[in-house]
Amino acid sequence: MKDLSIGAKLRELTDLKTDLHNRDFLLTWEHTPAELRSILLTAQCLRGLYDSGRSVRTFDTGLAVSIFRDQSTRTRFSFASAASALGLSVSDLDETKSQIAHGETVRETAVMIAFLAEAVGIRDDIYIGEGNRYMREFAAALQEGYEEGVLGRRPAVINLQCDLDHPTQTMADLLHLESRFGGLDGLRGRKFVISWAYSPSYGKPLSVPQGLIGLLPRFGMDVTLAHPEGYDLLPEVIDLAGRQAAAGGGRFRVSHDLAEAFDGAEIVYPKSWAPMPVARQRTELLRKSDRAGLQALEKEGLAENARHASWQCDEALMKRTAGGAALYMHCLPADISGVSCERGEVSQGVFERYRLETYREAAWKPFVIAAMIYLTRVPDAPAALRRLVESEIPRIR
């Protein structure tokens, strides 16, 4: 990426006249297309600078807090990378170590960790109806603390995956698509399939498929959601996807026939998730700490999965796509047949052919997170970004 390109991105960003300052990033569908474009452009600028050896340090000091209520390697490192690139120190709120286990309220914790913080990244994707709600409660407490003068600034809450959406993933996916199809305009009318895929594991979040159908139709894509009967996503997100398609000039439909869905597809994203009714039941059982119930549900869930073991992305299926050469995407890690499991979401041959592409897809995530922090925390971000570009500070002295 050349400076020339960064210059053009900067001008586009300035012209958008969006203002995300002092806001959170919790769901892509709460933001206007212009706001989403701002994030994409900022991510591209930051990456262009970083990869050309320039510093993107923006904060002389400050804290970025991460809260992971579910396991994570990728997102954890993406958040730490983004924070570090901008000059923030990461502190992880490890709830097993803290007194939160002792009955502290979310409200209090939010303020206590945020006295010098700029951003709080939260992953909370296990309970249906809970994760996003927790983030909002957290953000409301920060807002109160800021308005009441307890906090000297309003830290941004960044959704690192919840029960509804996984915006840092899907925005990285969108940047990958943009780079592969010659810009956002190149995505209009493209056939994109997000399909359920078989996995020997159970209970994966719904946030990635929901996030994709909530985002891509807004950029004019022709999106098919394919899954076996019963593997429904949350009905409100399905409704939303339809409305987004209508507003954005895209299409959205649901199919229960994997082969048919793949016919002529230009991009495929086969990925396992828990059926929404099962996810709901699981939430109830987890709340009651009903171990026996959870074990029974898992057994049942795995048996149900096994009935759809043919939902695997293999060479035969890929042959049906446009020119037999659709772009394969995945948020990683994939369940690869014969590699990470006996039989999984994708055959070894297909995955290996697109392995480096999935790495390129993932490479955008740190810059998406950095862009979200940048735009929510830096006043008059386009002007600040211009100063950063012009300062030409090398990252290595």
Add this chain to the structure above:
Amino acid sequence: MKDLSIGAKLRELTDLKTDLHNRDFLLTWEHTPAELRSILLTAQCLRGLYDSGRSVRTFDTGLAVSIFRDQSTRTRFSFASAASALGLSVSDLDETKSQIAHGETVRETAVMIAFLAEAVGIRDDIYIGEGNRYMREFAAALQEGYEEGVLGRRPAVINLQCDLDHPTQTMADLLHLESRFGGLDGLRGRKFVISWAYSPSYGKPLSVPQGLIGLLPRFGMDVTLAHPEGYDLLPEVIDLAGRQAAAGGGRFRVSHDLAEAFDGAEIVYPKSWAPMPVARQRTELLRKSDRAGLQALEKEGLAENARHASWQCDEALMKRTAGGAALYMHCLPADISGVSCERGEVSQGVFERYRLETYREAAWKPFVIAAMIYLTRVPDAPAALRRLVESEIPRIR
């Protein structure tokens, strides 16, 4: 807070002519009133700069090490925030992960983690007679390492709570009091009650009440320590409080009658702690890893607590205070009746009315810690702080 105010604070700090360089901060009562004032002034300057968007980075690089031998959320984040604000990276010595469990001596560990460190924050509050002793042993090893040329500098040990004192908490409390009563002089003669309060939990440290009675009488406050018979604090700290009152023009007395103690009080700080004899017994049992003994002691301790369930800060009690409007304080988290427990230290109504005040009280802690690191590590700190103020470096570029 205006620059004008920072300028006045700076002049006052310079005039105090204190020198904390290359020292530790382990107990407030080891420091002169002028030294304590230096910390308060430095904390106010750093906060004033930070909240007005200026950078307070003081170290270009360097390490701040934290050692938490007990759970912590607030103090952990306060320490990380302070270190980050000053430009230090935090490394946590997690003793379960390290070889310390394998018989390493404190002496060796202290040096091994400190080769590039500026400050070591330690919380060790579980064992009576142990926590502060451990910090001194640690500090002595750092001193030896420095004098023998092993360490290139003398890292400061900062007490983040021990069996005797909790100086970063009580100094934050003092700053909160100062801001509420128009300066330190405004505290003279004010009626302050630190009282035991009922809690369904057991074994809370003695460090906060001990720290308060060891500190506040020195600033002329009229301090009452109220608790049921048997819930004594360490006798040496009780003696000290009396001497401090005499020397500082304050008052100190002990009461076993909660209502009487609250009569006319201007500030109340109701908080649970373990009776000192129980804390001593517990230390012995923990040393012997006597699980059965510990369980029996806990049962006994909770039963004893239950006999004093009426020691709760409720509306009726608050009505007895000066104008029925004493300032309520707490180090958090509080046991709030009907919120975090069935019945606890404070009624829901009282707590909610003062909730934001307790947040404001806590907000000082990161800056108190930063001030302690600043004054112990920066040579000629007042001059350095003046340079920092005059540099006017923005925290966000």
Add this chain to the structure above:
Amino acid sequence: MKDLSIGAKLRELTDLKTDLHNRDFLLTWEHTPAELRSILLTAQCLRGLYDSGRSVRTFDTGLAVSIFRDQSTRTRFSFASAASALGLSVSDLDETKSQIAHGETVRETAVMIAFLAEAVGIRDDIYIGEGNRYMREFAAALQEGYEEGVLGRRPAVINLQCDLDHPTQTMADLLHLESRFGGLDGLRGRKFVISWAYSPSYGKPLSVPQGLIGLLPRFGMDVTLAHPEGYDLLPEVIDLAGRQAAAGGGRFRVSHDLAEAFDGAEIVYPKSWAPMPVARQRTELLRKSDRAGLQALEKEGLAENARHASWQCDEALMKRTAGGAALYMHCLPADISGVSCERGEVSQGVFERYRLETYREAAWKPFVIAAMIYLTRVPDAPAALRRLVESEIPRIR
């Protein structure tokens, strides 16, 4: 250390014309003597600057990733200290928290954590035949990611101890020797004994003794490896040590008589390790998760150790060394008789006399790691180091 001395080191470094840029540091014996000298010189320069109060910050931002697959305090803090001094943020890949336990491949993980990383420090010393192999697989994945344009730079892998070598330790040892014997040339012909020593623990890695015999003969030292029959090191490293001695003008021999080995020694390094055949068996049993087998092997290993309890470095043994005053060295923590165990590697009196010397030995490690990161990551490192020296930026503002 004066600036004058730093100037001389800088000139020597420049004249060596080595180039470690974009490489890893996995084994000392993969590097030329000139490359090793470059690291020693860079470590000395960085330490000289740091200890004279100058900043050695080199990266404006960036990530240093640590992966500890075995316990560590010293090396963990040395790595964190080195990274912090150079301006990098440390992120630890804690494999118990991550999804790696769920079947992720090393290849993918390597890339996912490295998007913004400069260096990855790895400790993996438990399995014979595995640790160094793992590091190479990791490095190969980073290389692929870099060549394929997934990663914007090629992070360096730094070996923080494997089954073969412990280069950051042995290079620190070499710097300690250099400082005690008037430069590297002062080491030629010096009698150095690395001996097995009794320990009540079991299964310590072979990497330190292997690393020492693989390194010191290259600098002309007269190295004796002493151990009881059966406590062999890996045969390939023994062979290598002989070849290194021949090429470097040093000597290397094996002795099974501790007293004889100590006769006239100028430096002694008594340290326990697991017999290589036991280490191999242990690797097999660990792979099979054979708990019963592991317990039986441990019992057997400890019984075998007990037959050699006389292999302790005590006053009588020290009397046999040159002038009765050989330099005692240890990588710490040592098993000290009567201190950390009933009977161990070294008597209390001997250890206490050399305790501060072992601290001085350890003090080099952060700077060795910093030098490895510096030389592998900074283009034209000697010129950059010269700029750093000339910039005279104070570490405390």
